[in-house]
Amino acid sequence: MPLDRRKLLKLAAAAGATAALPGPGGARAALSRPSKDARAVLVDTTNCVGCRSCEMACSEANKLPEPASDVDFESARATGPNQFTVVNKGAVKSPAGDDRFAKTQCMHCVEPACAAGCVVRALEKTENGPVIYHANRCLGCRYCMVACPFGVPKYEYGKAAPIVRKCTFCAERQAAGKPPACVEACPNEALVFGSRAELLVEAKKRVYANPGKYVPHIYGEEEAGGTSWLYISDVPLESLRLPGLIEQRSYPEMAERALSGVPFVITLWPPFLVGLWAMSKRRKAPGAGPRTEEEHHE
């Protein structure tokens, strides 16, 4: 038989070694199962007047530099390493002729691409909603920035030991029973804090109870498989400078599918390759007995 005991042991070792590799688990399995009570925020932009109190409160709560008091709303601003949320003016006025504004920040997705893609679990989805960041784990590969469809994570390119910076959903305040700083600061109830399930119901209530007022879409309900920040408005949501081209399905699920072939390659390639090797040896010397492989060299 072409495979002698030594070959078989080596094959088993090779297959075993590769199969014993810590395999990638289901991309979603490692993400915390969201609790039924997971927190979310409903952003009703019909109530937002662009006062930017949320920006001020956020910078205070996170000990960030104070944002400029006056901004030119003509150009859209992005968040940055030292500003976790910005309010932008929409390109379209409301039917009544008012300007519309929308606050952007981390969406704290139900199944975040950043957390699924993080090689050291520096980004982690907690079961209460916030996607938190462990600066002491991050090695700065910046894949979270590549993966996030909303372009949220920002990087400290100027530092010698840089870290990723983004909205924390005030996880610590939430743990102490308080709402996020931005929600607390909003003077006009544009931001409502509560459980995602309840806020979705509230959003739908507002949309369906006011036909013709609201655009019949809740941005964040299905975007990226669902996010913790939900937006409703009476103007097209794309006009509010919210990121477009967001898939209406989970991003980690895409990666999981791409990685699904890995266990098969690990277990099937070695026997397949050894089979080919055995066949090619037999073809070279039909009827010959098993040989040592030292003859292969030189």
Add this chain to the structure above:
Amino acid sequence: MSEQVLARPDSAAAWVREKLFLGLEPRTYVRSLLTPANLVIAAILAAGLPCLVLRFAKGLGAVSNLSQSYPWGLWVAFDVVSGVALAAGGYTVACAVFVFGQKLYLPVLRAAILTGFLGYVLVLLGLLVDLGQPWRLPYQFFLTPGTTAVMYEVGWCVFLYLIVLALEFAPAALEWLGLDRLRKLLGGLTTGIIVLGVTLSTLHQSSLGAFFVMTPGKLHPLWYSPFLPVFFFISSIAAGIGMVIFESWVSHHAFDSRLDRKAHVDLDGITLGLSKAGAIVLFAYFFIRLQGLAASGRWDLLPTGWGAWWGFEMLVLVLLPSFLFAAAVRRLDVRLARAAAVLTVLGVLVNRFNVSLIAFNWTLPNRYVPALAEVLISLTLVTLGVVIFRWIVGRMPVLPGHVDLRHHS
């Protein structure tokens, strides 16, 4: 690749002179280094090494045009993503020789493995340059592994594969050092190591494509596909074939004076044999890319600027070299085969750049252009690779017909 085992040199100084200085007196050796090629190399290193120092002293922002919208730039696109593809010659030739039993390619195997090994070392160096906190690289293995991450799988595979490549190359190094018992011990592991190497390569070559499966909105639809891992894997085989043809041609030319002509290596036969495989792989790759387009249904994007660029990549850099390889085999035209090999490697490079950089963030108005320091650092890393390759090939029995210096009069 037969060599007699000769007696060891009788003193440390003689060993150094023979092993390191090519048998020359130190002063003669140093003077022999003053060639035009080495002056170019020195110039590149003189420009690039300060950039490297600056990168670690002042941070990424000081030397690169990386930004919040472009977190991945030249170093990821070239040194990491392209580097892995271009180092694929190691596993493709090893597979051809040991799994498929194609002994024809044995003479180019060691050089292919060395190219692969140095290629992956350069990938690692590029990664260390690009990471924000590179000293934390081991965290993914020992501290808080993110097992759902594509990068986790890539990290483990590349780590293990570097060990495999080192073991695959070790016989040549051990022969050079005269450590024959250790060398014989390693010889017994070959098939297992090769099988492991091909498996690991399949995994991480495809996983580099998997990085971008999670970015459908950012990557242009003509390049985006859930089948990116398959595309990357198949094209890595083509890249490996192209690189081995190119590298064997350059090495034999560069080291011609130092090789024993009586070694009688059928480089032409090897080149044409590889061309046959290249023609088939590229043809298959062209069609699966086309299938990817059919699956996405975005034929409407072909008559656009991006479509023209995609068409160029597919027709001129994938389909054309496939036909050229086939023609070269039919006409026994080695020069044509080498031209096809260059186009193939270029095609894989262009594809990797497209997916990770050019067609990525295609909707953004501001384009990323690498800073001069980024280019110099990448160039420095490649130059270091070439220098080390040359150093090793000049001394260790890598090329067939390698003449042991002790035979020189």
